[in-house]
Amino acid sequence: MESKYAKQFKKGILEIIILKxxxxxxxxxxxxxxxxxxxxxxxxxxxGTLYPILYRLEDDGMIESRWEQSASRNVPRKYYAITPSGKDLLKEATEQWLEFAYTVEKVLKD
Amino acid sequence: MESKYAKQFKKGILEIIILKxxxxxxxxxxxxxxxxxxxxxxxxxxxGTLYPILYRLEDDGMIESRWEQSASRNVPRKYYAITPSGKDLLKEATEQWLEFAYTVEKVLKD
DNA sequence: CCATATACTTGGTTATACAAAGTATTATAT
DNA sequence: ATATAATACTTTGTATAACCAAGTATATGG
Known part of the structure; x- marks a missing residue:
């Protein structure tokens, strides 16, 4: 079982991890x-957590998708790829997170 | 204005910062x-963010409060102090956060 | 007397992660 | 053949936490 905090810590960052x-x-x-x-x-x-993130990112134009239907395997797959906007966001969000994490660490280790 | 992510990153950690x-x-x-x-x-x-955190922590026995009414200053103050349980939680949550942050950093810097 | 500072409280909104369940196809085992 | 598991995507409802905005009340300075 996951701790109460572990769940909260993920807020916001999962999206960035997926982008990465x-x-x-x-x-x-x-x-x-x-x-x-x-x-x-x-x-x-x-x-149930991932797919809503993917839909969000796609709605925002950070990723784009295409369906792939192969002959041998009839279960189609929806492939996602990052867009240029997505790359920009990834870069900016990564910087934001690293700075945030650094600040928190400083306080907690004080 | 604060970024969309900045708000989300705080989830869970503000409580620990206050405890600290x-x-x-x-x-x-x-x-x-x-x-x-x-x-x-x-x-x-x-x-509006802090007080609900304080009430939560107090309900959970992580901190305790006392009202201080001074003669010179008639606006009373509610002082909060950490409890032994609070100290235990702080220690555990700090470890959890540091590990989480380390993992995220590893992925993002990959 | 009116604005500002101190100090605590409450209500309603938003975002995100989660569990659980559902749909549909294909592969494997009985 | 048929049941089960694995693949693959989707949806619904719930919980939590941070936020804005506003409200209460006293004290102080212009």
Missing amino acids: LLSKKEMYGYQIVSEMEERGNVFNLRE | LLSKKEMYGYQIVSEMEERGNVFNLRE
């Missing part, structure tokens, strides 16, 4: 969840 | 806001 992953390579939703699980799933990311 | 401040010395609510402002108010803490 998509800046490396395009991925489909289920793949993101699966790869996170393989890495130990430190963020405890589930589908 | 109260672990140094007992303080009353307005004083916390004032001292934060003096330090540049990096967390942009306002009364």
Whole structure:
């Protein structure tokens, strides 16, 4: 079970983590969840959390999607890729987070 | 104006910051806001945010309060002090946050 | 006497993460 | 053949926390 704080800490940052992953390579939703699980799933990311984030990011033009329907595998996949706006946002949000985290650390370690 | 992310990043951590401040010395609510402002108010803490946090922490037994009514100054102050449970929580939550922040940093800097 | 500072309180809004369930197809095992 | 699990996306309702705005009340300075 996840602590009360662990859940709250993720607010806002999950979106940036997703953007970061998509800046490396395009991925489909289920793949993101699966790869996170393989890495130990430190963020405890589930589908019900991920997909709304993807829709938000797409509505805001930070990522774009395309359906891929292959002949051999009839379950279609929706691939997401980061856009230039998304890259800008990722850069800015990363800076914001690092500064925020640094400030918090300073206070907590005082 | 504060960015959309800045607000979200605070979720969960403000409570711990308040606990940290109260672990140094007992303080009353307005004083916390004032001292934060003096330090540049990096967390942009306002009364409407602080007091609910204080009530929550008190309900959970992490801090305790006493009213101080002085003769010279008729506006009473409610002083808050951290409890032993509060100290335990502070310690645990600090560790949780530092680990979380470290993990996020690793991903974002990858 | 009116504005400002001190000090605490409350109400309603918004954002985000979450659990749970649902849809549909394909692969595997019985 | 049929049940089960795995793949893949979607939706609904809930909880939590931060926020703005406003309100209460006393004290002080112009």
